[in-house]
Amino acid sequence: MKSLLFSRFLLLLPWVLIVIIVLDIDSSRAPLPALTARGGGGGGGSGGPRPAAARAPPQRRPEAALPTIYAITPTYSRPVQKAELTRLANTFRQVARLHWILVEDAAARSELVSRFVAGAGLPCTHLHVPTPRRYKRPGLPRATEQRNAGLAWLRQRHQHLPPPQPGVLFFADDDNTYSLELFQEMRTTRKVSVWPVGLVGGRRYERPVVENGKVVGWYTGWRADRPFAIDMAGFAVSLQVILSHPKAVFKRRGSQPGMQESDFLKQITTVEELEPKANNCTKVLVWHTRTEKVNLANEPKYHLDTVNIEV
Amino acid sequence: NEELWVQSVLEMPKRRDILAIVLIVLPWTLLITVWHQSTIAPLLAVHKDDGGDSRRDFAAGLDSKEYCLSDRDIVEVVRTEYVYTRPPPWSDTLPTIHVITPTYSRPVQKAELTRLANTLLHVPNLHWILVEDSQRRTPLITRLLRDTGLNYTHLNVETPRNYKLRGDMRDPRIPRGTMQRNLALRWLRETFNKNNSQPGIVYFADDDNTYSLELFEEMRSTRRVSVWPVAFVGGLRYESPKVNAAGKVYGWKTVFDPHRPFAIDMAGFAVNLRLILQRSQAYFKLRGVKGGYQESSLLRELVTLNDLEPKAANCTKILVWHTRTEKPVLVNEGKKGFTDPNVEI
Numbered sequence: 176m177k178s179l180l181f182s183r184f185l186l187l188l189p190w191v192l193i194v195i196i197v198l199d200i201d202s203s204r205a206p207l208p209a210l211t212a213r214g215g216g217g218g219g220g221s222g223g224p225r226p227a228a229a230r231a232p233p234q235r236r237p238e239a240a241l242p243t244i245y246a247i248t249p250t251y252s253r254p255v256q257k258a259e260l261t262r263l264a265n266t267f268r269q270v271a272r273l274h275w276i277l278v279e280d281a282a283a284r285s286e287l288v289s290r291f292v293a294g295a296g297l298p299c300t301h302l303h304v305p306t307p308r309r310y311k312r313p314g315l316p317r318a319t320e321q322r323n324a325g326l327a328w329l330r331q332r333h334q335h336l337p338p339p340q341p342g343v344l345f346f347a348d349d350d351n352t353y354s355l356e357l358f359q360e361m362r363t364t365r366k367v368s369v370w371p372v373g374l375v376g377g378r379r380y381e382r383p384v385v386e387n388g389k390v391v392g393w394y395t396g397w398r399a400d401r402p403f404a405i406d407m408a409g410f411a412v413s414l415q416v417i418l419s420h421p422k423a424v425f426k427r428r429g430s431q432p433g434m435q436e437s438d439f440l441k442q443i444t445t446v447e448e449l450e451p452k453a454n455n456c457t458k459v460l461v462w463h464t465r466t467e468k469v470n471l472a473n474e475p476k477y478h479l480d481t482v483n484i485e486v
Numbered sequence: 487n488e489e490l491w492v493q494s495v496l497e498m499p500k501r502r503d504i505l506a507i508v509l510i511v512l513p514w515t516l517l518i519t520v521w522h523q524s525t526i527a528p529l530l531a532v533h534k535d536d537g538g539d540s541r542r543d544f545a546a547g548l549d550s551k552e553y554c555l556s557d558r559d560i561v562e563v564v565r566t567e568y569v570y571t572r573p574p575p576w577s578d579t580l581p582t583i584h585v586i587t588p589t590y591s592r593p594v595q596k597a598e599l600t601r602l603a604n605t606l607l608h609v610p611n612l613h614w615i616l617v618e619d620s621q622r623r624t625p626l627i628t629r630l631l632r633d634t635g636l637n638y639t640h641l642n643v644e645t646p647r648n649y650k651l652r653g654d655m656r657d658p659r660i661p662r663g664t665m666q667r668n669l670a671l672r673w674l675r676e677t678f679n680k681n682n683s684q685p686g687i688v689y690f691a692d693d694d695n696t697y698s699l700e701l702f703e704e705m706r707s708t709r710r711v712s713v714w715p716v717a718f719v720g721g722l723r724y725e726s727p728k729v730n731a732a733g734k735v736y737g738w739k740t741v742f743d744p745h746r747p748f749a750i751d752m753a754g755f756a757v758n759l760r761l762i763l764q765r766s767q768a769y770f771k772l773r774g775v776k777g778g779y780q781e782s783s784l785l786r787e788l789v790t791l792n793d794l795e796p797k798a799a800n801c802t803k804i805l806v807w808h809t810r811t812e813k814p815v816l817v818n819e820g821k822k823g824f825t826d827p828n829v830e831i
Contacts, residue, residue: 186506186510189510189513189514190513192517257807258696258807258809259696262601265604265699269572353604354600354604373597374593374594374814374816374831377815377816377817377819379593379816379819379825379831380829380831382829457829464594464598464811465812467809469809471722472721473741474721486717486807
């Protein structure tokens, strides 16, 4: 009898081990829990001169529960492209669980961006779609096709994965400036969240007007009559909403400049549903900075350099 | 009948045996293959990392990497699980990089400093010396510095205004940022003892430029003064020192006045702290400096051309870009200002 039990036990043992290991592998594909929880305190360490004041870790949830933030960045080739992407990457790399979707306005993946993505140091998806020439006139909305490509990729990727997939998506132009606090704010988006944007609309900032925790109007310098008078950098959408509105895209036909955000948000939400962030929309956590066009007046037409250096 | 029954009983154990053997062998082979796979995967990731950039080397607490194979259409990259201690823990072996940034108040100031801080937060052993061009230290900067968590020193000195001109014009004879950088140099000399100080590197970082993380690691090995190319200066894609086969700088590849003693931008060089402390009278010249000669006014008191150390793969890689930010359009503020001035931007 004992030997029977013993042999049965030995028989079962390897199967049990397999089950345990498989479960472990599965859970390790999700981000590790305790190990990678933010050790946010100042980081000064011992012996450093003037260590910075300790800061409480901003997020107390273990990382496994963090919704992924998807940043869709359209980009196009010009001299400052690599510089812009570099400093944007430096910011994004400080954010946990951020997945960068970089969409080039190009017919094919460029070497510069491909190399950049390979060394970027954060999860990155590299797409490309060229803007048709007829839409490249000044005054027309830009980056429409690229943002739509990002949306399409997200939708396609998640149709195979089991729900619920917590995630938040926002549109990050490559010349804006993002503070790290912004990402904390947007991560708790349930449907669509909004916040102020600095240096836009001809003003120091634009913001949604909030009363009793609800958005009731828009504080903006330009066309306040828009249904959603907000800049591309001023809102984030939860992945659920994107997936449940598969036809919501940025429009080309019948679109007016400056109405891109409105036309898009109209398809997925209403003003009443908006969630105000950034302390009821009173703090500026993102700035619509623009980089000057580079002065290349001294570049020679002939007698080019002997080496080819990427800038 | 009985014989048949006995025979079938005899056969059953055989089948049972086979079954038993299979049941035993199978899970063990599965286990072995799984174990094999899981030991190979980390090896693969490590292999990939050797070819990867050096930026990740110093990220203390580098955790397991996930390596996703690429779809033909989509490139998913080696993912590094960052441990988000900001900044990275202080190391006793790395020289400190003292980054001197002059700054002045204008609408984009907070944005510029925010994204600069986001970059600096990656760099271990970094000490940020922020010098405001103002009469006293402003609350905006005080709060910003405190909230970043960086190791910092907050100074201020006001460039004298030109009272002859009406309005808020600063003295145009003093190039912007000069007094602030000099103040930082003086602070370093007053704070650190030249005989007994920790190794350090001094770098002048303007708040609107763009810096790659690799740059900081290149400059860390500076013995006296190191130099490298800078993008978007002098009307060119980049300006760069000319380096000969022996690895020595012998000239400057610029269009704008290449005969300056040091035809290099502020962002293109770093100085060892010891040299700063030894040559304690070396400062940026305040007045009478021709455009483009600012850097020379300091460097010629510190080093000769021959002593310069070229970095960035013998000055063939661009690791810093002299970007400039557009002045934002604020027409809708009107003369009196429209938005709430208490909302800080």
